[in-house]
Amino acid sequence: LSGQIIGMLATTDALAAVFDDASVIQAMLDVEAALARAQAATGVIPAAAADAIGRAARASSIDVPTLLRSGRASGTVVVPVVAALTERVRATDADASRFVHWGATSQDVADTALVLLINQAVALLASDHARLSGTLRAISDRHAGDVMLARTLLQPAPPTTFGLKAAAWLAAASRSWARLKHARLDACVLQFGGASGTLAALADRGIDVADALARELGLTAPDAPWHSHRDRLAALVASCGIYTGVLGKMARDISLLMQAEVDEAREPGGGSSTMPHKQNPVACAIAIAAATRMPGVVSAAMSSLVQEHERAVGTWHAEMPIVADALQTTGSALAAMADALSQLTVNPDRMRANIDRTNGAIFAERAMMHAGSALGREAAHGLIRDAIQRTRTSGEPLGRALRDTPAIARVLSEEDFRMIDEADSYLGMAESFRRRLLASVDAE
Amino acid sequence: LSGQIIGMLATTDALAAVFDDASVIQAMLDVEAALARAQAATGVIPAAAADAIGRAARASSIDVPTLLRSGRASGTVVVPVVAALTERVRATDADASRFVHWGATSQDVADTALVLLINQAVALLASDHARLSGTLRAISDRHAGDVMLARTLLQPAPPTTFGLKAAAWLAAASRSWARLKHARLDACVLQFGGASGTLAALADRGIDVADALARELGLTAPDAPWHSHRDRLAALVASCGIYTGVLGKMARDISLLMQAEVDEAREPGGGSSTMPHKQNPVACAIAIAAATRMPGVVSAAMSSLVQEHERAVGTWHAEMPIVADALQTTGSALAAMADALSQLTVNPDRMRANIDRTNGAIFAERAMMHAGSALGREAAHGLIRDAIQRTRTSGEPLGRALRDTPAIARVLSEEDFRMIDEADSYLGMAESFRRRLLASVDAE
């Protein structure tokens, strides 16, 4: 696969380390060592063999280029990993070497190692999610009263608050994290089935060994091996896809607010190689890039579900890079947005100014609700549309334009006119919704 | 969109009826009528207006071609649906017509109607899932003792039972259904936010009306409107994708078992226009077609998550066909497999014969476990591989070939040789796993 630069924006240093060669090999060796300990504990192999295997199970001693060559020929790197481990055990204890990988199949090791790596990766994501959540909650509280345009289809709509916007981002992130956490818990179960998923090589000791192995690794033992039933992994990848999409929405919003013409919020961003004046929304770009690539990753996980009989030709072989890509891509977007939000600059004055520049057109609905009940909907609608048209050329606020419309002047009070373009009194349930969203996050 | 024939295999009659024009329009009108009732109950509009609106809210009176033309111009069919409803109310009660769609926005109606349709669709899926589950459980019990080849990478492996295979299909289906059911529960919440998601047009009555509306429709009221936060819908579509993939795996397995050369199980299938002898796995084809198309549908749902500000340009507009496609495609695969399994023919004799035809090669692992402990792994490995090679040309069983290998004859007992190719005594935990899987399904 590509070097680090090609995928630079699609991972973080910490996540890349989880999925690098040494870490992957070590996870596989950890499974082998734990298997030996579990089998020693259940009396299936000698305790001395388990000790020898445990001592030899060190990734550093294995040559990666050799692994790759042989791994491609076997279709899985576990074959040469087992061979290398056996060789090393034999060097110190020939007898013990017979018990390496006892009763297991390559897929047991590959899948369980993947589960261990997923656990490591999700722990990294958890800390960035916590950081993002804390930041968003603080932003929401700080800007609870900062009124801004809502924008629907990118057109100005009646006002909302930045506090509500941030709370809605947070609530979506929180729901997404709850899904991901749950999917991880569900997916991170031991794989141990032997050649055909029956553990036949261990005769009547299969389940005992499986239970002991699960305990050794801190994993749950499933009801049965899941060699060709991959729904739990697909659900995990889907939950990554959803969280990344939620981060992409956040990033899209911020990049739009950061346009010079809008200028309501700004992430620190990065510079340009040519343009000294540029402050680019780089974190947003990373998150949107992630949200652009993830749907394809999720679709690949869905396609991988069709695995033949007890072990698939190819769909199983497709999975490891899919899962690693999903977690790294999500983590990259999450780290980028957690960073960006922690340094977000918000410009409430500009929010207010952008409302004012609509000359009250966004309050047309409000004017309708006032005037419509007296004049009838149709009549009011025409008069208000005409008034808005006038404000566009004159630049006067809608309230004044309506006051100058005799038919409307007859039915609205002075207070009505004054209030019509007042954003702060047209926020409906914004603050209640904001608080309910934050409460839902607490309850998650 | 296409007529019914193009998508014939991608839905069922019952699901097609949920998403046909009359049903979609009626769902929207149901939302409008419920809104009027909720507003009457909370004193926001006159009770008489709610009555008049309720009486007029009948899909049959609305002309679809007109809706489509105007719907495309507005970007949503709700605009002409509201116009048509207003017109009809006005015909009998001009005053009431002012209160149609009071304080709501198009998206409120479109999204809530979609939620109502999802509920109808999932109810249909539920009944096919129950049918599939019952059938699979019966198959698993009936064939608990029917021994067959496991197949890994489509090559013969040590035996398993058809009972375990069916139980594993069932457990995956059951987990998938639990996910889908949970996702539906999570997704089917009221959408009601007005123009900007603040319900400003209803002043301080917004949440009261929302609660009453949710009650009227039998839905949960969310913490806040979810106009541009679509993670719940994406999770629902993903759960459909996973279930469809699980059904695709089942269908792939059955279509492979149904090959003339394998002939271990057979769905009733369909005939050919040219070949009188053909019995095609048509239900499997429908399920695999669904599993081929669904990953793309899921990816589209993931891409739709990036929705700008308070209402998106386009990503929102992409969703309705995605959700309808996901539910219908899943339902089509589910109905096809439920049908096929209920008429599945299983051929235990052929399963046994296919094991026999391997001449015991699949028991190589077993022979290794026996001979390896005495001879050492390497030595045993070479002797067994040679013996297998000889069985391939001679056709004799592996046990006999090993007995004719002096080095092995020295270390194995007569009983060992006899047992080596005996499938029934090399099933390990198959039956335990089967029972655990069925128990997990009961617990779901």
Added chain:
Amino acid sequence: LSGQIIGMLATTDALAAVFDDASVIQAMLDVEAALARAQAATGVIPAAAADAIGRAARASSIDVPTLLRSGRASGTVVVPVVAALTERVRATDADASRFVHWGATSQDVADTALVLLINQAVALLASDHARLSGTLRAISDRHAGDVMLARTLLQPAPPTTFGLKAAAWLAAASRSWARLKHARLDACVLQFGGASGTLAALADRGIDVADALARELGLTAPDAPWHSHRDRLAALVASCGIYTGVLGKMARDISLLMQAEVDEAREPGGGSSTMPHKQNPVACAIAIAAATRMPGVVSAAMSSLVQEHERAVGTWHAEMPIVADALQTTGSALAAMADALSQLTVNPDRMRANIDRTNGAIFAERAMMHAGSALGREAAHGLIRDAIQRTRTSGEPLGRALRDTPAIARVLSEEDFRMIDEADSYLGMAESFRRRLLASVDAE
């Protein structure tokens, strides 16, 4: 499948008519009638039989619900279509009925009918593409001199022209159309192979009949049947995906230009059900929705390529809705953008004003090129960044701020300072590029 409302924004009336039930059935009957004529012409069946078949091949006489029921059972609607046609022929000429579907297989009819439908659909797309192209060329010419901000990562950059922007949209559309046209030509070949793709039932007359059939239908005869080699269809779907993506880019650009805060261009758009003041970018929403859904459709076409042996289980059955969806979705985006562009309002004054509002910051690169050669890059860079910082608070143009910077004042001439914020003299090759793009479109 869903009714028309669910997919309302994902097709046009004309394209929906191509893929509706009557049209699909008629295309299949056209293939059967042409086959009979071709076989009569080559002496394989009696001329009278061909006449009788031709007379009976009318879609209107076939009951759709019956077709659907039986079609689902057979896995293809061709089985019941052939049965219905045979029945109708027999009613007038029992002898002729024996020759219906002579030597063909269902897939021959389904695939060739699909090819005929594709041809009809692409003809509709062609006319919208021509309309779009003409409009974009006119826009490009009309606005060749209208200077506007380039925007990179949504941040202001040195100026470009709206004429160049429109020419680049056009050139991409033109390249995409050339690909789609070429893919259609490549894909629209006859399918005729009989049961196994050897035309064995026609003995040594297979190729003669195939050639005659191709002539009857105005199609190319391929080197061999392509029953399970679907690369040509996948290439067609991919070309639709690319064109739709190109339209999505255009739509995104326009929706961004149409933001109230930017206000440089505006499509006519549609209204809101609640907000009298709204002018929503509805055509852009349709195109972006298409670009959101199409990647999934393309991925499904790619997944469908894996078709087993001489006819697939399921991947073939997935294709028809994929192809129909691809063409309709593309056509919907194309029609929407052709409409929107033909009524596009462009606001050159606002373009100029948005440049001015940057206070020359976008010319930082230019200032660097001037001052850097004398002062060295680093020194110049720092001075310019400081000057830009001052313009942000003072609102004065960059040229003036630099003139007030002694170190720079020493090395730049008065003319340099005057020119630095002059957009019209910093357009580089914009007009040359524009002309070259238009010339490339002519050459396509």
Added chain:
Amino acid sequence: LSGQIIGMLATTDALAAVFDDASVIQAMLDVEAALARAQAATGVIPAAAADAIGRAARASSIDVPTLLRSGRASGTVVVPVVAALTERVRATDADASRFVHWGATSQDVADTALVLLINQAVALLASDHARLSGTLRAISDRHAGDVMLARTLLQPAPPTTFGLKAAAWLAAASRSWARLKHARLDACVLQFGGASGTLAALADRGIDVADALARELGLTAPDAPWHSHRDRLAALVASCGIYTGVLGKMARDISLLMQAEVDEAREPGGGSSTMPHKQNPVACAIAIAAATRMPGVVSAAMSSLVQEHERAVGTWHAEMPIVADALQTTGSALAAMADALSQLTVNPDRMRANIDRTNGAIFAERAMMHAGSALGREAAHGLIRDAIQRTRTSGEPLGRALRDTPAIARVLSEEDFRMIDEADSYLGMAESFRRRLLASVDAE
């Protein structure tokens, strides 16, 4: 991104080297050096500067971890690459350092470097494609006369030849390669547009420099920069997706033929960690894994097409890993299948035996054509179906069962009966189609 093991099956050593860090950095430095030479040649910068820049442009001297850190902060690795290059030039020639990256923007370098890498990668694919083609042609010729079952929906159908099957694989591969080659030619054009795509920083010398730069790099100069118009890259990725799908079909076919129960062809494959007897279709697994992942990669490329204005936020940033993944995944599948086919074992005897085991049922169509003209289709159809039913239990061939059917015995000759189950005389146009396919490959 992940280490090499995670993606082990998704690339080759040679392709991994193209996209590794040193190669990517060097490609970027090559662009910078060529730019300097082009600008010296056109008199835009001093020749001495170009020399100094050329000497410093060595990847080995650049520290990757530093690049990554700074690259993530800027959103592109070009920013720190330029900084490092400038630093190195300055160390020997301070004056020359001012001219590094003169008038270019980061995207110019990133995109043009990507184009150079694509060219390297496609050259590697070309050699594997040539190997695959040669092998398939030889297989097709060698097995032109080897008759085998066609299989439709995985059920036996009238016979075909392995020669035709291989020729059809080859023709699809050849068409796919032609598409990929054409897409590469189209995509591999220079990117050079400066900050905004106008080359404004180079005043009136922009196109001269661009032309000289294209010559230096052996690339075509486009009509205009394509900063945010990425259709050419998307078309390249789509062509990779199609070729991979075609390879996936080939691999699926071979893995099915390799089932023990079918046993008609066999790739050398790889062993198992537990089962000494296993010969797994590892190359097929690699190709199918590629075909499982590629649709998602293609969909990501399609989603990336929507790039805002003159440079996108995120969709551009998503592309590099997509393109690298597409080429490596395709190349991995291609290398695997070229290897597997060059060592394919074909078993014509087993092909013949599998035909025989159908007892002539596959010739039902043929019997229909013979008996149907005399007896009428319906009558014949019933009699033949009954006869096939009898052969299933008796094991006698269809010809004999029909001879024992009095109604049929009356209308068919002895020769007819003899011939009915003779596969070699029921091959229709198989050999003609095979030759035409090979001829089409020659003409490509």
